[in-house]
Amino acid sequence: xxxxxxxxxxxxxxxxxxxxxxxxxxxxxxxxxxxxxxxxxxxxxxxxxxxxxxxxxxxxxxxxxxxxxxxxxxxxxxxxxxxxxxxxxxxxxxxxxxxxxxxxxxxxxxxxxxxxxxxxxxxxxxxxxxxxxxxxx
Amino acid sequence: xxxxxxxxxxxxxxxxxxxxxxxxxxxxxxxxxxxxxxxxxxxxxxxxxxxxxxxxxxxxxxxxxxxxxxxxxxxxxxxxxxxxxxxxxxxxxxxxxxxxxxxxxxxxxxxxxxxxxxxxxxx
Numbered sequence: 001x002x003x004x005x006x007x008x009x010x011x012x013x014x015x016x017x018x019x020x021x022x023x024x025x026x027x028x029x030x031x032x033x034x035x036x037x038x039x040x041x042x043x044x045x046x047x048x049x050x051x052x053x054x055x056x057x058x059x060x061x062x063x064x065x066x067x068x069x070x071x072x073x074x075x076x077x078x079x080x081x082x083x084x085x086x087x088x089x090x091x092x093x094x095x096x097x098x099x100x101x102x103x104x105x106x107x108x109x110x111x112x113x114x115x116x117x118x119x120x121x122x123x124x125x126x127x128x129x130x131x132x133x134x135x136x137x
Numbered sequence: 138x139x140x141x142x143x144x145x146x147x148x149x150x151x152x153x154x155x156x157x158x159x160x161x162x163x164x165x166x167x168x169x170x171x172x173x174x175x176x177x178x179x180x181x182x183x184x185x186x187x188x189x190x191x192x193x194x195x196x197x198x199x200x201x202x203x204x205x206x207x208x209x210x211x212x213x214x215x216x217x218x219x220x221x222x223x224x225x226x227x228x229x230x231x232x233x234x235x236x237x238x239x240x241x242x243x244x245x246x247x248x249x250x251x252x253x254x255x256x257x258x259x260x
Contacts, residue, residue, distance in 0.1 A: 034210075037210035037211045038208070038210055039206070039208065039209050039210060039211060039212070040206070040207040040208040040209075041201065041204045041205060041206045041207060042204065042205060042207055043201075043203050043204045043205070044203075048201070048204065050198075050211075052174035052175065052211050052238070053174070053238075054172040054173065054174040054237060054238030054239045055170070055172065055236075055237055055238065055239035056237065057237065078159065079159075079161055079168065079170075080161075081161035081162055081163040081168065082161065082162045082163075083159065083160070083161055084160040084161070084162060084167075085158060085159060085160040086159050087157040087158050087159065088157040088158065088159045088170060088172050089157070112237070114174060114175050114176060114177060114196075114237070114238045115172070115173070115174035115175065115176075115237050115238015115239060116174050116175050116198075116238065
């Protein structure tokens with residue numbers, strides 16, 4: 001008897017595809033749910049956090065690392081005058097990003113370009129994947 | 138011809154957003170602020186055709202190799218928005234400035250439209 005497992009084995013790929021689709025920028029549904037929006041990526045040794053904070057100087061952004069979470073805090077000021085239209089969010093904002101890996105707090109860097117904040121957090125040595133060499137006897 | 142079609146095809150794939158905008162009137166004129174994070178000066182087009190002020194821009198983030206995305210809330214996109222400006226605005230002196238992902242435009246009022254105090258003469 002031959003059992004065709006092909007559909008079963010394809011499932012992980014289908015799931016991947018589903019998530020890839022869901023994460024395509026054009027499908028972003030939570031764009032306006034939380035402010036400011038953040039993107040998080042990682043590679044073997046670092047975590048990258050990007051956040052869209054237009055109109056705020058890097059000096060006015062408060063970045064704190066505490067107990068496994070990254071907190072981005074700041075204030076968006078608005079000008080005085082008679083408003084015809086106000087759509088840009090103003091006032092205090094805060095966003096907490098949970099980091100589930102051990103990090104090296106001394107090597108964190110942050111910079112701002114075109115209203116996008118970039119934070120690079122190096123992972124701690126113990127969180128990095130390590131190759132274990134096997135000795136043949 | 139073909140390349141332009143291809144380009145417009147690529148363009149069409151990017152999600153398009155209407156950027157958040159503040160319009161403030163002050164004594165000297167109108168100040169327009171638009172949130173356009175990720176937009177470089179080269180990717181911003183401001184067009185004034187008669188009474189229509191059209192702004193379009195494109196934000197593109199560099200692709201990183203060997204990186205897995207854990208969580209995404211924003212990405213490459215296009216911004217586009219147009220305004221109708223009134224005759225009060227002096228077209229020659231419209232100024233635009235892109236700083237920190239915010240486009241700031243200043244539309245000065247023509248001299249004759251500025252508020253003026255009228256002196257009352259006692260007679």
